[in-house]
Amino acid sequence: MMTHLDLLYRSFDHELSGKEQKILQDALAASSELAAEKARIEAVRNMVAQAPGQKFKPFFSARVMRGIAEMENRGEDFLANLVASFRLIFVAGAAAVVMLVAANAFSGKSLSLDSLLGLPQASLEETWELGDFVLEETK
Amino acid sequence: MLSLITENSIKETVVRVTDRDLIEQVKDGDHQAFEELVKRYEARVAATVFGMLGHCQTAEDVGQEVFIRLFKYIKSFRDDASLATYLTRIAINLCLTELNRRKRRLLIFGGSDDEVERVHIDPDDTIERAEDKKLVHDALQELDPDFRAVAVLRLIEGYSTRETAEMLDLPLGTVLSRLSRAQKKLKNLLAPYIEEKV
Numbered sequence: 377m378m379t380h381l382d383l384l385y386r387s388f389d390h391e392l393s394g395k396e397q398k399i400l401q402d403a404l405a406a407s408s409e410l411a412a413e414k415a416r417i418e419a420v421r422n423m424v425a426q427a428p429g430q431k432f433k434p435f436f437s438a439r440v441m442r443g444i445a446e447m448e449n450r451g452e453d454f455l456a457n458l459v460a461s462f463r464l465i466f467v468a469g470a471a472a473v474v475m476l477v478a479a480n481a482f483s484g485k486s487l488s489l490d491s492l493l494g495l496p497q498a499s500l501e502e503t504w505e506l507g508d509f510v511l512e513e514t515k
Numbered sequence: 516m517l518s519l520i521t522e523n524s525i526k527e528t529v530v531r532v533t534d535r536d537l538i539e540q541v542k543d544g545d546h547q548a549f550e551e552l553v554k555r556y557e558a559r560v561a562a563t564v565f566g567m568l569g570h571c572q573t574a575e576d577v578g579q580e581v582f583i584r585l586f587k588y589i590k591s592f593r594d595d596a597s598l599a600t601y602l603t604r605i606a607i608n609l610c611l612t613e614l615n616r617r618k619r620r621l622l623i624f625g626g627s628d629d630e631v632e633r634v635h636i637d638p639d640d641t642i643e644r645a646e647d648k649k650l651v652h653d654a655l656q657e658l659d660p661d662f663r664a665v666a667v668l669r670l671i672e673g674y675s676t677r678e679t680a681e682m683l684d685l686p687l688g689t690v691l692s693r694l695s696r697a698q699k700k701l702k703n704l705l706a707p708y709i710e711e712k713v
Contacts, residue, residue: 378633381525382695384697385695385698386695388698389669389689389694389695390676391674401633416706416710417698417702419706419709420698420701420702420705420706420709421698423647423650423651423705423709424651424654424655424670424671424701425646425670425671425673427647427648427651427652427671430562430565430570430648430652431557431558431561432557432559432561432575432578433575436553436557436575436578436579437550437553437554438550438559439579440550440553440579440583441546441549441550441553441679443579443583444546444549444583444586447583447587457671488700498594513521
C-alpha cells in the first residue's frame with residue numbers, strides 16, 4: 377500500500393495518474409505536515425540543482441589537447457619502433473638464409489634446389505624400399 | 516572599426532557552427548575544432564565528475580580522460596546521438612570505475628578516502644553560495660555511488676528519469692527507487708541547514 381509520503385516522493389520524478397494526483401492533492405490540503413515536507417523536498421532539490429558551476433582548473437582544454445598530442449605521439453612511436461624492429465629481424469633472417477644456402481652449395485658441390493636447401497636426395501624406389509623395410513621389421 | 520566588425524563576424528561564425536559540423540571537422544583531422552568542443556562541454560562534464568567524485572585531482576584527470584576517449588572514438592560517433600548525452604555517459608562510467616577502484620584500495624589498505632578535498636572555495640562565489648556548494652557536494656559524497664549516479668544525472672544534470680535509466684542501463688523502476696532513497700537521504704542531510712537559513 378503506497379502512503380501519501382511515497383506518493384509525494386514519486387510525484388517529483390514520475391507522472392502520477394489522475395486518481396493518484398487527486399489523492400495527493402487531497403492529502404496535501406488535509407495535512408500541513410505533508411505540505412511542509414513537500415516544501416522541504418522542493419528546497420533540497422533546488423539547492424542540489426543550483427550547486428553546480430564547479431569548474432576545472434584554468435586551461436583545461438589546453439591540457440586535454442596536450443594529452444591528445446601525447447597519445448598520438450605514443451602511437452606513432454610504437455609504430456616506428458615496430459617497423460624498426462621488424463626491419464632488423466628481416467635483415468638478420470635474410471642474411472642467415474643466404475649463409476645457409478651458400479654453405480650448402482659449397483659443401484654439396486651441386487647447385488640443385490635440394491642441395492641448396494640441404495634436403496637429402498632420395499628416389500621414389502628408395503622410398504618404397506624404406507617402406508618395405510619398416511613392414512618387415514614390424515612383423 | 517574594421518577590426519571590430521571582423522571580430523564580431525568571426526564571433527558570429529563561431530556561434531553558428533554546430534556540434535555536428537565540429538565533429539565532421541575533427542573527423543577530418545582538425546584539432547582546433549576538437550578544442551572548441553572541449554570548451555563547449557567542459558562545464559557539463561565538470562558538473563558530472565565533481566558531483567560523482569568530489570573535488571580532487573582525480574576528478575580533473577577523469578574529466579580529461581572523458582574528452583580523450585571522445586577523441587579516440589569520434590569516428591564511430593553516430594550523428595543521431597546527442598554529444599552531451601554521449602559525454603555524460605562516458606563520464607558516469609569512468610567515475611563509477613574510479614569509485615570502484617577507490618573502494619578496492621580502501622578495502623586493501625584501509626584508512627579514509629583522503630583524495631576528496633572537503634573544502635573547496637571558488638573565488639567567484641559569494642560565501643553563502645560557496646557554503647551551499649560545499650554542503651551539497653559533501654551530501655552527495657555520503658550517497659552510495661549507484662545512488663549518487665542517479666542523483667547527479669536527474670537532480671543536477673536535469674535528465675528525465677527515462678534518459679537516466681537509458682544512460683545507466685537500468686530499468687526505470689530501479690532508477691525511481693534509487694532516486695527516492697537518494698532524495699530522502701539528501702533531505703535528511705540538507706534540510707536542517709535549509710531550515711536554519713529560513
